[in-house]
Amino acid sequence: MKGVVFSEFIEMVEERFSPAIADRMIELAHVPSGGAYTAVGTYSHEEMLALVGTLSTLTGVPVPELVRAYGHHLFQRFTALYPSFFEGVTSAFEFLARIENHVHLEVRKLYPDAELPRFDTPQRDERHMVMLYESRRPFATLALGLIEGCLQHWGEQADVTMTDLSEPGITRVRFDITRRA
Ligand code: HEM
Structure with missing residues (x-):
């Protein structure tokens, strides 16, 4: 890391x-x-x-609570450290959908040895979005904190649920992010 x-x-x-x-x-x-x-x-x-x-x-x-709180802190710090990733982005869902093919892609260019997770965003509409996390490292709770930090940044209210789909040696988690009406 x-x-x-x-x-x-x-x-x-x-x-x-x-x-x-x-x-x-x-x-x-x-x-x-x-x-x-x-x-x-x-x-x-x-x-x-x-x-x-x-x-x-x-x-x-408890560890998960600490890691989740760390995700909130880290997201806030990212907004200060990497302002260019935020230019022109108007919502939390839009930002989250850009992690895999834009944000982390640029991070990998900056730090070729970065160990990044893989995110898929197979579904997204105005109210609901699915994010699939996959990594050889067990940092899904960090992703939860970062997602919540991202929602807070745009002042959006949403519920986030996690479904564990992990297998031995690989952490896979499905996040369902649902905006409150
Ligand atoms: C401006 C926004 C972001 C930046 C600059 C950024 C950058 C980074 C960097 C530098 C690492 C460490 C790589 C390493 O340690 O080798 C990392 C890891 C990680 N990022 Fe991001 N990230 C951003 C947003 C997000 C968001 C919104 C999420 C969640 C959806 C996320 C999920 C993760 C996770 C879970 C890891 C830990 C590694 C793993 O799970 O395998 N990141 N990111």
């Missing part, structure tokens, strides 16, 4: 909990990098799982 994903995570921990908790998390997780992340560096996604698991132990907040 790219360093930006880690540095933004540590920033969220410092803000939401405290800098002392962030330091303690890094120390107790015994991560190979020692917690010194640079935006262009690449680190094992196992490090992220170790950090989140340790944070959950330290704070009593």
